[in-house]
Amino acid sequence: MAILEVNNLKKIYTTRFGGHQVQALSDINFSVEEGEYVAIMGESGSGKTTLLNILAALDKPTSGTVLLNGKNIVAIKEKELAAFRRDNLGFIFQDFNLLDNFSIKDNILLPLVLEQVPPKEMEPRLMPIAKQLGIGELLAKYPYEVSGGQKQRAAVARALITKPQLVLGDEPTGALDSKATDGLLRLFHEINTQGQTILMVTHSIKAASHANRILFIKDGEVFHQLYRGNLSNEELYAKISDTLTILTTGGEKNE
Amino acid sequence: MNSLYRKLAFTNMKNNRQFYLPYLLTGMLSVMMFYSMRAMQGNSGLDNVRGSADLKMILSLGLVVIGIFVCILLFYTNSFIMKRRKKELGVYNILGMEKKHIARVLFWETLTTFVLSVGGGLVFGIAFNKMLTMLLYRMTGLSESIPFYISGWGCAQTVELFGLIYLATLFYNFMQVKLANPMELLRSGNTGEREPKTKLLLAILGVICLAAGYYIAITTEDIMGVLSLFFVAVLLVIVGTYALFIAGSIAFLKLLRSNKNYYYQTKHFTTVSGMIYRMKQNAVGLANICILSTMVLVMVSTTVSMYVGVGDSIEMNYAGDVVVSLNYHGVPDEKTRSAALDEVKGSIRESGRVITNIKGTASISTAVVREGNELSIVRDEMLQSSEIGMAAILTKADYEALEETTLQEFGEDEIVVAASPVYGEDSLVFLGTEYRVAENRKLANADAMYSSLLPGGVIYLVVSDDEALAVLYEKMAAFYEKNPEEGSCSVAYEMAVDMDGTAEEKKDCAWNIRERMSSLTDSGAAGFLNVSGYGVRSKQEGYEDYMTLNGSFFFLGLFLGLMFLLVTVLIMYYKQISEGYEDKERFAIMEKVGMSSKEVKAAIGSQVRTVFFLPIVMAAIHLAAAFPMLSRLLAMLSLYNKSLFALCLLATLLVFGVIYFIVFKVTSKTYYRIVGEQF
Numbered sequence: 001m002a003i004l005e006v007n008n009l010k011k012i013y014t015t016r017f018g019g020h021q022v023q024a025l026s027d028i029n030f031s032v033e034e035g036e037y038v039a040i041m042g043e044s045g046s047g048k049t050t051l052l053n054i055l056a057a058l059d060k061p062t063s064g065t066v067l068l069n070g071k072n073i074v075a076i077k078e079k080e081l082a083a084f085r086r087d088n089l090g091f092i093f094q095d096f097n098l099l100d101n102f103s104i105k106d107n108i109l110l111p112l113v114l115e116q117v118p119p120k121e122m123e124p125r126l127m128p129i130a131k132q133l134g135i136g137e138l139l140a141k142y143p144y145e146v147s148g149g150q151k152q153r154a155a156v157a158r159a160l161i162t163k164p165q166l167v168l169g170d171e172p173t174g175a176l177d178s179k180a181t182d183g184l185l186r187l188f189h190e191i192n193t194q195g196q197t198i199l200m201v202t203h204s205i206k207a208a209s210h211a212n213r214i215l216f217i218k219d220g221e222v223f224h225q226l227y228r229g230n231l232s233n234e235e236l237y238a239k240i241s242d243t244l245t246i247l248t249t250g251g252e253k254n255e
Numbered sequence: 256m257n258s259l260y261r262k263l264a265f266t267n268m269k270n271n272r273q274f275y276l277p278y279l280l281t282g283m284l285s286v287m288m289f290y291s292m293r294a295m296q297g298n299s300g301l302d303n304v305r306g307s308a309d310l311k312m313i314l315s316l317g318l319v320v321i322g323i324f325v326c327i328l329l330f331y332t333n334s335f336i337m338k339r340r341k342k343e344l345g346v347y348n349i350l351g352m353e354k355k356h357i358a359r360v361l362f363w364e365t366l367t368t369f370v371l372s373v374g375g376g377l378v379f380g381i382a383f384n385k386m387l388t389m390l391l392y393r394m395t396g397l398s399e400s401i402p403f404y405i406s407g408w409g410c411a412q413t414v415e416l417f418g419l420i421y422l423a424t425l426f427y428n429f430m431q432v433k434l435a436n437p438m439e440l441l442r443s444g445n446t447g448e449r450e451p452k453t454k455l456l457l458a459i460l461g462v463i464c465l466a467a468g469y470y471i472a473i474t475t476e477d478i479m480g481v482l483s484l485f486f487v488a489v490l491l492v493i494v495g496t497y498a499l500f501i502a503g504s505i506a507f508l509k510l511l512r513s514n515k516n517y518y519y520q521t522k523h524f525t526t527v528s529g530m531i532y533r534m535k536q537n538a539v540g541l542a543n544i545c546i547l548s549t550m551v552l553v554m555v556s557t558t559v560s561m562y563v564g565v566g567d568s569i570e571m572n573y574a575g576d577v578v579v580s581l582n583y584h585g586v587p588d589e590k591t592r593s594a595a596l597d598e599v600k601g602s603i604r605e606s607g608r609v610i611t612n613i614k615g616t617a618s619i620s621t622a623v624v625r626e627g628n629e630l631s632i633v634r635d636e637m638l639q640s641s642e643i644g645m646a647a648i649l650t651k652a653d654y655e656a657l658e659e660t661t662l663q664e665f666g667e668d669e670i671v672v673a674a675s676p677v678y679g680e681d682s683l684v685f686l687g688t689e690y691r692v693a694e695n696r697k698l699a700n701a702d703a704m705y706s707s708l709l710p711g712g713v714i715y716l717v718v719s720d721d722e723a724l725a726v727l728y729e730k731m732a733a734f735y736e737k738n739p740e741e742g743s744c745s746v747a748y749e750m751a752v753d754m755d756g757t758a759e760e761k762k763d764c765a766w767n768i769r770e771r772m773s774s775l776t777d778s779g780a781a782g783f784l785n786v787s788g789y790g791v792r793s794k795q796e797g798y799e800d801y802m803t804l805n806g807s808f809f810f811l812g813l814f815l816g817l818m819f820l821l822v823t824v825l826i827m828y829y830k831q832i833s834e835g836y837e838d839k840e841r842f843a844i845m846e847k848v849g850m851s852s853k854e855v856k857a858a859i860g861s862q863v864r865t866v867f868f869l870p871i872v873m874a875a876i877h878l879a880a881a882f883p884m885l886s887r888l889l890a891m892l893s894l895y896n897k898s899l900f901a902l903c904l905l906a907t908l909l910v911f912g913v914i915y916f917i918v919f920k921v922t923s924k925t926y927y928r929i930v931g932e933q934f
Binding site (some may be wrong): 058079081082083085086089091093097098099100101102106109110111112113114116119120122142158 | 450515516518519520521524528529531532841844845846847848849850851852853854
């Protein structure tokens, strides 16, 4: 069953005085099945970020629908949006977005506090996730006291603690060194095999090569997609690489 | 090449107008205030006015305070701006400008600031000077015409002082640039915030200091104590305030945080942790605001109540429109007294006034120390004692006239004692003689109030008649003969006269009496042979003196109050801006993580409000604790009306609160604009 369905999504930015119009997304269609691990790739300016913002309900499309479990998130009222985001979506950002005035523990618990979960239920939900992500020892520390990789794992914990339908990643490995990147991608794979649906935007081939399916966006449209099939990470890496070459040199659609 | 730097400097200031506009405005207002004060103080037109010496002394006191505050104020503002601008300067450095080039830009910026602030300030200062002087004259009751005048000295000194201040700020800025490398300049402003440590010891110290200060203020009752402990209490409260804001607040917030059921609630979660950081950055600023607000409130309310209470104080100190007192060696007999009364009456009639009331009282006053039921005359070596009181000895007839009451008959070896609190013993030993106390009375209100100021209080010893008074006088005279180094004693005959006529006429009359007394005592007229000294006090003159003194204090209070208010407003404004920039990112993240903009707004609102109203609430508590001590201090300055003072205090607090609230509203707008329009 499709957990996410994106239909005819279009986004046009208008400059403040209405002079210029910039088409960021022209016609995006795709769907994500439950338990899938999807990477979206594209060059800078291809509309990746716009797409992610719309999926995250942080931005509204000019036209089109986004169905999450059959519910059109475009039509959700402003007032209910924050609660909807909290309950259904988990976010992982390139720059972690941890609050430096909270300890790692409090950062992870933030969504639960906003949901008004009773304090005594918090600990049992926190501990297994923290342990799985290998940050059980760091809970009392503050973001400025831990490494980038650890920060990102804390951010992953924050995204997972609400048991969201869908985890959205925005260049999650963008600010990490290669070792931390490997660690994080392994984690993504692990939580995906436990059934968590993941959708991430990236232009790192390596990050994308861990996904089960890769969508390529160019000029505001889904230009192409690749399935992993039985390929290993390395083989998928080569295939993505080829596709990107075609994409940038301006090859025909669908090869 | 120079014009490039100049241009760069202008552009910088224009682009940073959010910081520079208040800076310039502050500079201008400071210049204006300093110049006005200096010009008024140096106004030669004041020299031949009665009481001008006091006035000028008070004004020069104000000048010093303003000078010091102007320095602090401008330095604070400048260092704030520099902190914000380091990144910009770092970019210049990286783009290839050497530090000496940056220094040139800074030089032009400072020069522009100087010219605009001092120029503008002087123009406004000169324009408003006449108005301010008129206000001062009105408040002090002076009636001189005020010509428009420009004080050359005032201008010169203003330029000199502010030139030095701005030069110092320029130097400070040079050092800032010189000491930092470009990477530091670039990165400053977003270095990671560390969680503040709990300084438990400091927090406890704060509580102790504050409690001690409050205790002193509330419990110290006698004059000597109030005088010597006032500044100790002020110091303790200041130290306590800083310690509590710096350490106490964080300790308290961390305590809240450790309570899981309280902390992990949407409402408290962001507020508590946000407040910990706010307090870390703003504790000193908030303590400053608190202390300044307290100062403004104390200054304005005390000076206002003294100004308003002039009438009361005068009534308390002057028993009549004119009070004539003659000191005799020995108790004046009936004939001598009526001779004195007749002369005073005659003099008043000659001045064309009509007497409406006249009262004469003979009494002996001396400083005493009480031990059990024994009163001893104070000797030199006892002056250190904190139990000194005043004794007034008078006859039954005079006491009855004075207090408008009747006493029961009592014998020659008996006395009536009036004191506050009531004396209470059966007998009293004075100069080796034991008297039986016929009656214990409580002092009348006015004296009771005066009595509360003396550690030993005021005690009235009422004797049966003139003969008994004479016996006592002889004993005292013998005491002084034996101890000539302790001075001498005399009997004072005080005549309080009320009369008709205008203020000027009453003043003239007092002068006439003064001349008459002078010639009578000099020539040794009948009945004036035995006079050792005399005094004529005019209520009207007293009133004018009070007005000049209290009026100039009031003026100064308002002036300095305004100055402190300005400082407070400025600190708040810059605090809001700097917090705005720091919170912007934080709230953006919270929104991304799933906080609705409504929740974010509520969280911001509650933090901003708390930070804002904490200092003024604290100031109000300080005032409440200071009230007993302040009212005793005011009583020393002859303002006994406590409820008037309380009223003035409340009114000042209210006005201040309204101004504070307006400033809060305006500056929070800036804050919200920075944090983001979406909220």
